[in-house]
Amino acid sequence: MVKNIYFIGLGLIGGSLALSIKQTNPSINVIGFDINEEQAMLAMKLGAIDEISPTLFPNLAHVDMIFISTPVQQTIEIIEQLQNIELKQGVIITDVGSTKAKIVDWANKYLNGRIKFIGGHPMAGSHKSGILAAKPHLFENAFYILTPSKHVTTEDLSEVKRVLEGTKANIIEMTPEEHDKVTGVISHFPHIVAASLVSQAESYEEHYPLVKRLAAGGFRDITRIASSNPSMWRDILLHNKEPLLTLFEEWMSEMERVKQLVANEDSEQLLLFFEQAKLYRDGLPEKQKGAIPSFYDLFVDVPDYPGIISEITGYLAKEEISLTNIRIIETREEIYGVLRLSFQTERDRELAIDCISKYSNYETFII
Numbered sequence: 001m002v003k004n005i006y007f008i009g010l011g012l013i014g015g016s017l018a019l020s021i022k023q024t025n026p027s028i029n030v031i032g033f034d035i036n037e038e039q040a041m042l043a044m045k046l047g048a049i050d051e052i053s054p055t056l057f058p059n060l061a062h063v064d065m066i067f068i069s070t071p072v073q074q075t076i077e078i079i080e081q082l083q084n085i086e087l088k089q090g091v092i093i094t095d096v097g098s099t100k101a102k103i104v105d106w107a108n109k110y111l112n113g114r115i116k117f118i119g120g121h122p123m124a125g126s127h128k129s130g131i132l133a134a135k136p137h138l139f140e141n142a143f144y145i146l147t148p149s150k151h152v153t154t155e156d157l158s159e160v161k162r163v164l165e166g167t168k169a170n171i172i173e174m175t176p177e178e179h180d181k182v183t184g185v186i187s188h189f190p191h192i193v194a195a196s197l198v199s200q201a202e203s204y205e206e207h208y209p210l211v212k213r214l215a216a217g218g219f220r221d222i223t224r225i226a227s228s229n230p231s232m233w234r235d236i237l238l239h240n241k242e243p244l245l246t247l248f249e250e251w252m253s254e255m256e257r258v259k260q261l262v263a264n265e266d267s268e269q270l271l272l273f274f275e276q277a278k279l280y281r282d283g284l285p286e287k288q289k290g291a292i293p294s295f296y297d298l299f300v301d302v303p304d305y306p307g308i309i310s311e312i313t314g315y316l317a318k319e320e321i322s323l324t325n326i327r328i329i330e331t332r333e334e335i336y337g338v339l340r341l342s343f344q345t346e347r348d349r350e351l352a353i354d355c356i357s358k359y360s361n362y363e364t365f366i367i
Ligand SMILES: NC(=O)c1ccc[n+]([C@@H]2O[C@H](COP(=O)([O-])OP(=O)(O)OC[C@H]3O[C@@H](n4cnc5c(N)ncnc54)[C@H](O)[C@@H]3O)[C@@H](O)[C@H]2O)c1
Pocket: 008, 009, 010, 011, 012, 013, 014, 033, 034, 035, 036, 039, 056, 069, 070, 071, 072, 074, 075, 096, 097, 098, 099, 121, 122, 123, 124, 125, 126, 127, 128, 129, 130, 131, 229, 232, 236
């Protein structure tokens, strides 16, 4: 039975995991350390941890499980240092890093079977960082990938799964190499593309100053992740070099192919290009967070007057319903409501429907 857990790194992911563990297992004692003291203090105030550790390696002789939830480069440095630290016999160490092969290699090299290391990666997150963005339900319905090393037993795996039960994530196992190829294509490479689209738009600004103001729906949707933490993504790219180099080759030859289709005005093949992409994109699981976090959207048909947003958010605040996003849809042609509210869970959306009908006559729609 796990009684004491130690979290190193109390930001978005560490904070969210600690919150969910405390919520479902209040009797587990959670100790936390963050190099940024303010984060640790906030984690304590928010109830994510029971104790703040004043140092990276306090007395860990009673700790049953350690979560390393720092950026990937710091994670391997911490693993290296752990080899000289006295730990409880049978302790399980896991991490949450977005890359796995290098981290697991490091664990094999420095912990050398002396310590059970289980690589981990919850496949949900945000472009926001820090404990203030953490939520106990962040990983609900998301995939949570584990990459156990050969020294790990099924009992050790079950122990980690038990601790993570409250996340309501869908836990799956993969090899680190398989993990890095898959996340390369659906997470790491898209972050590169998003950042490069933003740079391209920025380079147009000198001659077309309207670029910024015209960058609306589509551009914002595809580039949201370009607002993610730059140093975190630099390190993810450096860790996942080989799979990414292959993806660059594949992407560039695909871009070359599409470029030729445009140059040759090949309307049939261009149509096929978009049709195939639409077919695959439309078939992605919607209510599952997976690699693409799903949001429960609600459309509200509201009159277009100043103050309407604060009116609606005011109703939701009265009932303590939390929103993840709010947006005015500028076309009324096909979408009934002009206001799009996004919620993290289906339950929040249901509560919002009841709430809006309680305080107003505005119609709500789910599309
Ligand atoms: N952001 C996402 O969407 C996401 C999703 C899944 C996994 N991850 C992975 O989770 C990890 C953490 O990411 P995050 O989004 O929570 O970042 P974050 O910036 O919100 O949190 C990281 C925390 O680690 C702390 N930290 C840094 N170096 C430290 C050290 N040496 N000792 C102790 N604390 C240290 C920072 O002060 C910060 O509070 C990363 O490895 C990332 O790849 C991120």
